[in-house]
Every structure is written in C-alpha cells, then in structure tokens.
Amino acid sequence: MYFIGNSNPPVSKPQRIVSLVPSQTELLFDLGLEAETVGITKFCVHPESWFRSKQRIGGTKTIDIEKIKALSPDLIIANKEENVQEQVEALQDIAPVWVSDIHTFEDAMQMIRTVGEITFTSRKAIAIASQIEADFKRLEAALSHPKALYLIWKSPWMTVGKDTFISDLMKRAGLKNVYDDALRYPEITIADMQARQPDLVLLSSEPFPFKQQHIAELQSALPDAKVMLVDGEMFSWYGSRLLHSAAYLNQLQF
Numbered sequence: 454m455y456f457i458g459n460s461n462p463p464v465s466k467p468q469r470i471v472s473l474v475p476s477q478t479e480l481l482f483d484l485g486l487e488a489e490t491v492g493i494t495k496f497c498v499h500p501e502s503w504f505r506s507k508q509r510i511g512g513t514k515t516i517d518i519e520k521i522k523a524l525s526p527d528l529i530i531a532n533k534e535e536n537v538q539e540q541v542e543a544l545q546d547i548a549p550v551w552v553s554d555i556h557t558f559e560d561a562m563q564m565i566r567t568v569g570e571i572t573f574t575s576r577k578a579i580a581i582a583s584q585i586e587a588d589f590k591r592l593e594a595a596l597s598h599p600k601a602l603y604l605i606w607k608s609p610w611m612t613v614g615k616d617t618f619i620s621d622l623m624k625r626a627g628l629k630n631v632y633d634d635a636l637r638y639p640e641i642t643i644a645d646m647q648a649r650q651p652d653l654v655l656l657s658s659e660p661f662p663f664k665q666q667h668i669a670e671l672q673s674a675l676p677d678a679k680v681m682l683v684d685g686e687m688f689s690w691y692g693s694r695l696l697h698s699a700a701y702l703n704q705l706q707f
Contacts, residue, residue: 466573467528480692588699657685
C-alpha cells in the first residue's frame with residue numbers, strides 16, 4: 454500500500470474522498486465517512502444508498518478524470534489490480550492518490566487499518582479488522598480439505614491462481630485450490646479441469662454472472678464433482694464485506 458508520485462498522506466481528516474474500488478468504497482461507509490465520500494465508481498454497489506446518491510466517476514478501469522477533477526477531492530483511493538495504472542497516475546496532479554495491493558487476507562487487514570489511518574478513523578478501522586480476524590479464527594474449515602476449482606469467467610474459462618486474494622480465502626475455508634501451481638487468473642479448458650479432478654467446482658457470481666444453467670454444463674464434464682454457485686463478493690471483496698464472509702463460508706455445504 455502506498456501513495457504514488459509526489460502524493461503525501463493527509464495531515465488532517467480528508468473532507469472530499471473519491472474511491473475507485475468497490476470493496477474500499479463499502480469500507481469508507483462502514484468507517485462513517487458518509488459526508489466525506491463524494492465520488493465512487495459505477496460498480497460501487499454497496500451501500501445501495503451511496504450507489505444511488507453519490508457522483509459516479511466511471512468504471513474501475515474507465516474512470517472519467519474530468520469528473521473527478523470537478524469534485525475537487527483531497528484524497529483518492531485506488532487499487533493496483535482493479536484500476537489502470539496510467540489512469541491512476543494521471544490523478545496525482547489532482548489530489549493525493551493512495552493505492553492498495555491485495556493478495557492475501559493479511560494484506561486486506563493491513564489495508565483496512567491503513568485506510569483508517571489516512572482518513573483519521575483508526576479506531577473504527579481497528580475494530581473492523583479485529584472483528585474480521587476473530588471471525589476467521591472461529592471459521593470451521595472443512596476437515597476433508599476438498600480439491601476445489603473456482604471459476605470467474607466463461608469463454609474463455611478462467612480460474613484463480615495461488616497469488617490471489619480469492620485463493621487465500623479458499624484456503625482459510627478449508628479448500629485446496631487445484632490451481633495452486635498457477636499465478637493470477639489463468640485461462641483454462643474443460644480438458645484442463647478434468648485433468649485436475651476437482652471434488653468441488655465453485656461458480657462465482659462475479660465478474661462473470663454464472664447462473665443455474667451453467668451448473669449442468671460443468672456437471673456433465675465433471676460428473677464426480679459437486680458444482681455450486683457462490684457469492685463472489687464473499688470470496689473477493691477485501692474490505693469490510695469480510696465482516697460477513699466468515700459466516701457465509703462456514704454455512705456453505707462443501
């Protein structure tokens with residue numbers, strides 16, 4: 454996590470924040486920064502009240518720099534993976550830009566605490582992170598540690614490698630990622646899936662909106678696996694949504 458270019462941490466509580474990252478937008482809400490948050494992306498769907506009322510500044514990878522400039526922000530928060538480097542760098546002349554880089558659960562906890570520091574809401578941020586850590590300590594991992602395949606896209610099929618936040622969360626839920634020898638988000642084929650022999654196939658609700666009809670296609674190709682739909686936000690949102698993730702993972706019937 455870092456401020457880019459000549460950006461420096463705010464010396465007083467920011468009064469006009471723009472968030473380019475959905476999961477971090479939700480964190481700002483849970484930190485009580487209703488009045489201070491003035492701009493969000495079109496994918497910042499939580500909380501719904503903000504999605505309907507806050508100024509939208511484009512998508513995570515298609516930000517409108519002029520809209521952001523017009524908001525006169527004094528802090529912009531971004532993410533290395535979710536945003537485009539060139540677009541983010543272009544914002545540093547407008548306001549200090551802070552960028553998160555999340556690969557693990559520990560990274561997410563550090564991000565939450567750091568956002569608390571730079572927005573002068575450390576007490577709330579520490580409480581949120583501490584609650585999440587406690588919840589995940591109580592998470593009852595599946596004793597059998599089934600081999601799991603997590604799919605995020607179709608045409609081409611795409612999964613998650615070992616260096617992703619999703620893969621780390623899978624491990625904490627007692628799942629063994631069958632692509633833990635791959636990096637990032639590899640494209641795979643049905644034949645690849647069959648060779649890995651997963652016990653469990655998880656179809657994420659995002660970024661590709663897998664639905665019930667996709668289960669039959671994969672069940673036919675992988676008859677020995679259990680194929681199920683899962684809430685992608687619970688596996689991939691690394692902000693305060695994690696307050697709900699441990700309970701969600703615990704109740705899934707793996």
